[in-house]
Amino acid sequence: MAKLNVNGKPLDVKVDDDTPLLWVLREQLGMTGTKYGCGVAQCGACSVHLNGEVQRSCAIPVGSLQATNKIVTIEGLSRDGSHPVQKAWATVDVPQCGYCQSGQIMAAAALLKKTPKPTDTDIDAAMTNICRCGTYQRIRAAVHLAAKGGGKSGASTAQKKA
Amino acid sequence: MTSQSTTLRTPKVSRRKVLAGGAALGTGLALGFHVPALAKAPEGFRPMAKAAGTEVNAWVVVGTDETVTIRIARTEMGQGTLTGLAQLVAEELNCDWKKVRTEYPTPGQNLARKRVWHDFSTGGSRGIRGSQDYVRKGGAMAREMLIQAAATQWKVPVAECKAVGGAVVHEASKRKLTYGKLAVAASKLEPPKDVKLKDPKDWTIAGKPLKRLDTTDKLTGKQLYGVDIKLPGMLNAAIKDAPVIGTPVKSYDESKVLSMPGVKKVVKVNATTVAVVAETWWQAKKALDALPVVYEDTPNAKVTSADIAARLREGLDAKEAFVGNKNGDALAAIAGAAKKVEAIYATPFLHHACMEPMNATALVTANKCEVWSPTQNGEGSLAAASEASGLPLDKCEVYKMPPGGGFGRRGRQDYVTQAVTIAKQMPGTPIKLIWSREEDMMHGYNRPITQCKLTAGLDAQGNLVGFHARISGPSIVAYQNPSVLQGGGDIRMFQGFWADPGEAQIGYTIPNLLVEHAQRATHVPVGPWRGVNTNQNAVYLECFMDEVAKAAGKDPLAFRRALMGNHPKHLGVLNAVAEKAGWGKPLPAGVHRGIAQHMGYGSYSAAVAEVSVDNRGRVKVHRMVLGVDCGVAVNPDQIAAQVEGSVALGLGAAMYQELTVKDGKVVETNFDTYEIMRLAAFPRVETVVVQSGGFWGGVGEPTICVAAPSVLNAIHAAIGRPVRSLPLKNVDLRSA
Ligand code: FES
Ligand code: FES
Numbered sequence: 001m002a003k004l005n006v007n008g009k010p011l012d013v014k015v016d017d018d019t020p021l022l023w024v025l026r027e028q029l030g031m032t033g034t035k036y037g038c039g040v041a042q043c044g045a046c047s048v049h050l051n052g053e054v055q056r057s058c059a060i061p062v063g064s065l066q067a068t069n070k071i072v073t074i075e076g077l078s079r080d081g082s083h084p085v086q087k088a089w090a091t092v093d094v095p096q097c098g099y100c101q102s103g104q105i106m107a108a109a110a111l112l113k114k115t116p117k118p119t120d121t122d123i124d125a126a127m128t129n130i131c132r133c134g135t136y137q138r139i140r141a142a143v144h145l146a147a148k149g150g151g152k153s154g155a156s157t158a159q160k161k162a
Numbered sequence: 163m164t165s166q167s168t169t170l171r172t173p174k175v176s177r178r179k180v181l182a183g184g185a186a187l188g189t190g191l192a193l194g195f196h197v198p199a200l201a202k203a204p205e206g207f208r209p210m211a212k213a214a215g216t217e218v219n220a221w222v223v224v225g226t227d228e229t230v231t232i233r234i235a236r237t238e239m240g241q242g243t244l245t246g247l248a249q250l251v252a253e254e255l256n257c258d259w260k261k262v263r264t265e266y267p268t269p270g271q272n273l274a275r276k277r278v279w280h281d282f283s284t285g286g287s288r289g290i291r292g293s294q295d296y297v298r299k300g301g302a303m304a305r306e307m308l309i310q311a312a313a314t315q316w317k318v319p320v321a322e323c324k325a326v327g328g329a330v331v332h333e334a335s336k337r338k339l340t341y342g343k344l345a346v347a348a349s350k351l352e353p354p355k356d357v358k359l360k361d362p363k364d365w366t367i368a369g370k371p372l373k374r375l376d377t378t379d380k381l382t383g384k385q386l387y388g389v390d391i392k393l394p395g396m397l398n399a400a401i402k403d404a405p406v407i408g409t410p411v412k413s414y415d416e417s418k419v420l421s422m423p424g425v426k427k428v429v430k431v432n433a434t435t436v437a438v439v440a441e442t443w444w445q446a447k448k449a450l451d452a453l454p455v456v457y458e459d460t461p462n463a464k465v466t467s468a469d470i471a472a473r474l475r476e477g478l479d480a481k482e483a484f485v486g487n488k489n490g491d492a493l494a495a496i497a498g499a500a501k502k503v504e505a506i507y508a509t510p511f512l513h514h515a516c517m518e519p520m521n522a523t524a525l526v527t528a529n530k531c532e533v534w535s536p537t538q539n540g541e542g543s544l545a546a547a548s549e550a551s552g553l554p555l556d557k558c559e560v561y562k563m564p565p566g567g568g569f570g571r572r573g574r575q576d577y578v579t580q581a582v583t584i585a586k587q588m589p590g591t592p593i594k595l596i597w598s599r600e601e602d603m604m605h606g607y608n609r610p611i612t613q614c615k616l617t618a619g620l621d622a623q624g625n626l627v628g629f630h631a632r633i634s635g636p637s638i639v640a641y642q643n644p645s646v647l648q649g650g651g652d653i654r655m656f657q658g659f660w661a662d663p664g665e666a667q668i669g670y671t672i673p674n675l676l677v678e679h680a681q682r683a684t685h686v687p688v689g690p691w692r693g694v695n696t697n698q699n700a701v702y703l704e705c706f707m708d709e710v711a712k713a714a715g716k717d718p719l720a721f722r723r724a725l726m727g728n729h730p731k732h733l734g735v736l737n738a739v740a741e742k743a744g745w746g747k748p749l750p751a752g753v754h755r756g757i758a759q760h761m762g763y764g765s766y767s768a769a770v771a772e773v774s775v776d777n778r779g780r781v782k783v784h785r786m787v788l789g790v791d792c793g794v795a796v797n798p799d800q801i802a803a804q805v806e807g808s809v810a811l812g813l814g815a816a817m818y819q820e821l822t823v824k825d826g827k828v829v830e831t832n833f834d835t836y837e838i839m840r841l842a843a844f845p846r847v848e849t850v851v852v853q854s855g856g857f858w859g860g861v862g863e864p865t866i867c868v869a870a871p872s873v874l875n876a877i878h879a880a881i882g883r884p885v886r887s888l889p890l891k892n893v894d895l896r897s898a
Contacts, residue, residue: 019444020444023442023443026390027398027442027443030392031383032383032386032387032389032392033383033384034383035389035517035518035566036389036519037518037519037599037833038599038832038833039598039599039832040833040834042832042834043833043838045517073383074382075382077382078382080382081378081381081382086381086382089377090373090377090378090381093373093374093377093799093803094377095240095374095380095381096803096807097239097240097517097567097568098240098377098379098385098564099387099517099567101380101381102383105381124841124842125842127842128841128842129840130517130833130838131517131810131841132515132516132517132569132810132811132838133517133567133807134806134807134809134810134811134814134844135803136806136840136844137806137844137846138803138806139841140841
């Protein structure tokens, strides 16, 4: 039995303590936006925010978490895709297959929270998730765009950040 | 403005509208079914062609709300084909792009309608070039029928009516009827026998860098992939094929795991494979890891990479080989040449490593087999489902899930066969099979390992008078589909060396030429990997060309140009990248250029790379300019995206990747040992889309093959010696 706080909701989950948070999110909680790519903390497809820091949820046994740990998943980043990172991603048309993108977006959101105006070097250091489709150039552009507060969700309506 | 931006701006409204109209939206199909905040597959989640509205023809459904749903037969796996095909149909249809939706018909629907949607298979960069003609005709015919319907209603000649932006107008009387109001009448008309397709120069939707149609859900976690399926009563399966490839299971002791939490069943899937079925996948995987399995002894267990290399090496000088291209007498010309250049190159086995591991979900009952399949070949999945379930094709159905990467791997149906085989043993229970990353890495269909011996002869003036290439290694066709070998040989081994124009022609005219292949199979399964043999062949040909140019004392670009007079399209794209990259212009200290060109998949590609190598031998790729001439460009921004992606895959492989074999097993079982290129290493990539027109070439694969050789040639320029084996991580690149 684990007590979790996911996207602002306290939850009780009946599950073995050694189950990785990734699989609890996906299987017990039905939040499938967080993806399995490697299971060994290499690819970042499973990235979530844990107390505001980006973490690879495949490497976090659920038993190591407490109800005070605040977990945010892609489903909780914004209600409707209006987070500045999501908007920038849409403007730059980043995704190809899209499978890695939840993780990329969570990593970028965490980076921008800490470093609102990242340099290319900051981006190199922070954005270490694998994208097998090779969307890296657009990821870099979209991070810069989000940092500038850009990223319109409509071509004719320059929206303010949500 | 695109529908993408529209849906983002008003996500709730559009979603509600979709629900109200009952319309399904292709890859965004899941949209209408989403439970807010959670991407749960609802009960009865069966994505198929079922958009609300009137089907004007198989490709076009028009709703009373003026939405136009375009049916897409090919698989979207990231390569942008879905958007490109929709652009082509919408262009001919003269509809409002903002109203366009898409959906996949199922393979079962295609079968029931006598393959009205043609081929579903998505490989060989054929998604657009292979279907552009009939999908454009589908759009044009629907347009003509809508015009006819309006003309009939107004009792005016058809020639006085025209279709603009989703409506038919009669200018003389200033009348206008939208497609939504005409669709029912139009659908009852006889389709026109023939239609004239637009000249691409008149396009307003196709040919434009429009945003993708399938982005929104990929930004919020709502996009449902195969691994995300959840069906009522579903159980999960984890699977293990023999680590020593091809080794039968002798025994396993299921009593050790049956009492573990959640475990329901242990299943022997085939001679070499066992699976555990449990409530959750994590429980299944834990039990599978704990399951004692004993395997038979096979000779495969003795094979190592060194054995494979030796076997290939023997093929380089073996007497027998299959000739792929020949003119003049290369061996005599080289023997009599003033100067001889010789080199042996080698490239390793490579794995696809799609981000989403292989998976499929199956539900089998006494008289029906359903499969949710992330596949590049929906009809292949249908055939596999029928075979594994023992049910006829018309009792089977496949719901195509958007694959999290394909790159050729998902043309195989092994995971579908497995899922159905397991589900058949538990009738009425949906089974979701997911491979672990380790399983995925150990049981791929890998890019073939090959070696190549190249020999060239130069005359006293440094002209190339003879060229001989002998490739040695396994053939994909011989492994997967031996019945189509031509005269015992696999002509695809020679991609980019072909004499024939149109698909994969060599871009050089050489007076005496011989290209051959000695087939040397191994026990490691092989399959098409994005770009297939163009990858290895472009490294061999283009890196060796630089060696020969150097021996001739000539600039690599000038040396190539002199051989390309009869190949204007190859030359055109080479010149385009050379110009854009500023070939010959000064570079910052320590930075060097390399160039390469090649042809595959009906398109011409070239690249220039700017590279530095530091005194510890570390490579930095600063900038790459890649060009592709695919004849007609359907979406230049998506072409650029494919070019960028091809650099990540092709260059990443050249830098870090090899699949090696020890004791018959794959050694690299996860990303800690099979390193993938990450953002920091990705160079600045500039894409030049050359549109010489008049032909339709592929886009997904053509440029990948020039990524590695352009960088290798720049490294050669930097350190003064060629690199002849990959990956680079194994090569000492320090300057001598
Ligand atoms: S799945 Fe967690 S890092 Fe790859
Ligand atoms: S978009 Fe496909 S893996 Fe990143």
